[in-house]
Amino acid sequence: MIEFVKGFLVIAGATFMLLAALGILRLPDLLTRMHATTKAAALGVILLMLAVALHFLQVAVVARAFAIIVFVLMTAPVAAHVIGRAGYFVGSKLWDGTVKDELRPNYDPLTHELKSGLETEANARRDIKPSPQESDEE
Amino acid sequence: MDTVILISQVLMGLALVLAFVRVVRGPSLPDRVVALELFASTVVGMVGVYAIKMDVSSFLDAAIVIALMGFLTAIGFARFLERGGPRDD
Numbered sequence: 473m474i475e476f477v478k479g480f481l482v483i484a485g486a487t488f489m490l491l492a493a494l495g496i497l498r499l500p501d502l503l504t505r506m507h508a509t510t511k512a513a514a515l516g517v518i519l520l521m522l523a524v525a526l527h528f529l530q531v532a533v534v535a536r537a538f539a540i541i542v543f544v545l546m547t548a549p550v551a552a553h554v555i556g557r558a559g560y561f562v563g564s565k566l567w568d569g570t571v572k573d574e575l576r577p578n579y580d581p582l583t584h585e586l587k588s589g590l591e592t593e594a595n596a597r598r599d600i601k602p603s604p605q606e607s608d609e610e
Numbered sequence: 611m612d613t614v615i616l617i618s619q620v621l622m623g624l625a626l627v628l629a630f631v632r633v634v635r636g637p638s639l640p641d642r643v644v645a646l647e648l649f650a651s652t653v654v655g656m657v658g659v660y661a662i663k664m665d666v667s668s669f670l671d672a673a674i675v676i677a678l679m680g681f682l683t684a685i686g687f688a689r690f691l692e693r694g695g696p697r698d699d
Contacts, residue, residue, distance in 0.1 A: 479614040482659060486618035486625075489652050493625035496632045496648055502640050505632075509644055513651035517677075520658040524670065533667040540654070540670065543677055551647060551684035558691035559640035 478526045485519035488512045501567040502559045510552040517544050615663045622656050643687040650680025 495508025518541050525537040563581065566573060578587045629652065632645040654673045661669035 475611060478662075479611060482614055482618045482662070483621075485655060486621035486659070489625045489655055490621045490628075492648055493628035493652070496645055497628045502638070502644070505641065506644050509648045509651075513648055517651055517654050517658075520655045524658045524661055524667075527662045528667050530667070533670065536667075536670045536674070537658075540674055540677060543674070544651075544654075547677070547681040548651075551681055551688075554688040555640055555643055555647070555684055558688040559638075562638070562640060562691050564638050564640055 474526055478523050481519050481523035481526065485516045485523065488516035488519065492516065501570075502564045503556060504567065506552050506556055510548050514544050514548040517541075612663075615659055618659055619656065622652055622659070625652050639687075639691065643684060643691075647680055647684050650676055650683070654680075 489512070492509045492512035495512065496505045499505045499508055521537040521540050525534045528534070560575065561581070561584075575586075578589050579585070580587075626649065629645045629648045633642050633649075636642040636645060654677050657669050657673040657676065661667060661673075
């Protein structure tokens with residue numbers, strides 16, 4: 473029984489790795505490629521480490537396998553976020569069929585300034601003419 | 611079990627080849643960084659499968675180190691891109 477579950481986990485994990493690689497090869501732009509690799513590769517590593525834990529069934533090995541799982545679960549989203557952010561700043565092209573890019577109207581790539589789209593007139597003019605309360609604090 | 615491990619190793623080797631094609635072809639540097647990160651994850655999985663095959667649990671330490679290195683390289687490349695270092699895509 474354990475043998476069967478182990479084999480299933482190994483094959484499933486390897487298949488998810490292959491799917492991630494297929495995604496990175498076939499998808500059209502940076503963000504969709506990241507969407508394929510981050511999730512599928514993390515799931516593949518998790519399944520393979522579960523198989524390792526089932527194979528050895530010792531406390532030390534199971535603890536290490538779960539440490540790898542927790543590490544991958546914590547770092548994969550952070551790395552994906554950081555690379556996606558850097559890719560957008562660098563100006564990597566989006567796919568032609570992209571429906572919505574909510575950042576484009578509010579983000580100025582030259583000044584790195586991001587607007588919320590809800591600024592009032594007073595806030596927009598603040599750095600030109602400081603308001604009386606700020607001058608009081610000084 | 612040996613057959614299962616052989617099949618999974620073939621699948622992951624194929625995954626490495628496909629990711630390498632993206633590293634070579636990738637139009638810009640972020641694409642290559644994403645592909646290299648996929649390399650790190652796949653190698654972690656391969657090390658795990660190899661630990662099962664050889665019945666040696668010490669290989670997991672290598673897997674931990676490889677995962678850590680993959681994360682740090684991703685962070686480093688992203689910092690490099692955002693700071694606007696010299697690029698030659």
